[in-house]
Every structure is written in structure tokens, then in C-alpha cells.
Amino acid sequence: KPCSVTWWVDNIWVTEAERRDKGIKAPPNDYWVNQLNAIRVFDQLIHNTDRNQGNLLITPEWKVWMIDHTRAFRTEPTLLKPDTLRRIDHQLLEKLKGLTAESIRKVAGPWLRPEEIRALLSRRDLIVAYFSKQISEQGRDSVLTGLPRETPRVSVP
Numbered sequence: 538k539p540c541s542v543t544w545w546v547d548n549i550w551v552t553e554a555e556r557r558d559k560g561i562k563a564p565p566n567d568y569w570v571n572q573l574n575a576i577r578v579f580d581q582l583i584h585n586t587d588r589n590q591g592n593l594l595i596t597p598e599w600k601v602w603m604i605d606h607t608r609a610f611r612t613e614p615t616l617l618k619p620d621t622l623r624r625i626d627h628q629l630l631e632k633l634k635g636l637t638a639e640s641i642r643k644v645a646g647p648w649l650r651p652e653e654i655r656a657l658l659s660r661r662d663l664i665v666a667y668f669s670k671q672i673s674e675q676g677r678d679s680v681l682t683g684l685p686r687e688t689p690r691v692s693v694p
Contacts, residue, residue, distance in 0.1 A: 546594055546602045553593035553601075564599055571682050572601045575629060577621045579603070582633070582660055584611040612652045614659030616667075625668050627681040633661050 551561065563569045580588045580603075587608035594602040616622075641654050649657075671680045678684065 546604070548596050549594045549602070550597045551595050552591050553595060554590035556595060557590060567682065569599055569601075571624075571626060572599075574624045574682065575626060576601065576603055577623065578625055578629065578633075578664060580609075581616045581619065581622065581664055582657060583609040584613055584617060584656065584660060585609040586611065586617065610649055610653045610657065612656045614656045616660055616663050619663070619667060622664070622667055624680055624682050626683040627677075628683060630665065630668055630681065633665055636661055 551559070556563070576588075576593070579585075583606065585606060585608060587605060588603075592603065592605040594604060596602070636658070638654055638658060641649065641657065645654075668680060
């Protein structure tokens with residue numbers, strides 16, 4: 538039967554639109570930027586045609602919550618705005634590579650039609666190809682986030 542799901546998010550400070558309009562600066566750290574990068578990847582993956590700054594909720598700790606995915610999981614096998622993709626967490630990229638039709642059916646099968654799953658996997662392939670190309674052109678450190686730091690070994694006299 539048709540239905541909807543509501544999940545209440547507590548302790549919301551502002552929306553992204555309110556933050557922007559009030560001139561509130563985001564903290565200059567990777568936590569904030571990495572969240573926005575993950576949101577961009579997720580929206581391309583699910584083909585969310587309605588992402589706007591009013592449906593990004595921010596807590597006082599600068600945690601971002603994405604809401605309103607009513608215009609997602611379209612059957613187009615293309616990316617909406619690939620130019621918004623900048624960087625990706627290395628673990629997220631590996632998880633995308635391992636995504637299969639079966640794993641999607643297992644968690645979302647009752648809600649997604651086969652053509653929506655096929656389109657999602659096509660977009661996944663495009664996202665993985667995009668970042669693979671970026672890595673080959675710019676290097677891992679420029680594209681991937683969350684990588685363990687590698688410190689060269691040195692001997693101290």
C-alpha cells in the first residue's frame with residue numbers, strides 16, 4: 538500500500554539556506570566539507586532531483602542531515618550534475634564498488650522497482666568511473682578523503 542515514512546531529527550540549529558542567508562561561516566575543517574562531498578555523491582547515486590539548501594538540516598555540532606528524498610530513484614541511467622562531484626571518502630568509494638543488485642534488493646527491494654535498481658547501478662558505475670579517472674589524473678591524495686596518513690620513515694641520529 539502507498540505510504541510515507543517520517544523520521545524526526547532533533548536538535549536542528551539551522552537549514553543550509555538559513556546558514557547561508559545569515560552569513561554564518563561553516564567551520565574550516567574537513568568534517569564539514571566531507572559531509573557535503575558525501576551528500577553530492579549520494580544525490581547523484583539516487584538521482585535526487587530536489588536537493589536544495591532548505592532540505593539540508595544542520596545541528597549545533599555541524600552534523601548535516603539530508604531530508605526530503607521524494608524526488609529520487611529515477612530511472613535515468615545518467616548523472617544529474619557530475620560537475621558537483623569533487624572528492625569522495627575512500628571507504629564510500631569501495632562500498633560503491635561492492636554494491637550489487639542483490640544487495641540493493643535485500644534492503645530496498647520492496648520499495649524499488651527493477652528498473653530503478655538498474656538505473657542506480659548505472660549511475661554507480663558512472664560515479665566510480667568518474668572518481669577513478671580523477672584519481673589517475675590528480676592522484677589519490679587529491680581525490681580521496683579519509684585516507685590514513687602515511688608518514689615517511691626516517692632515522693634520527
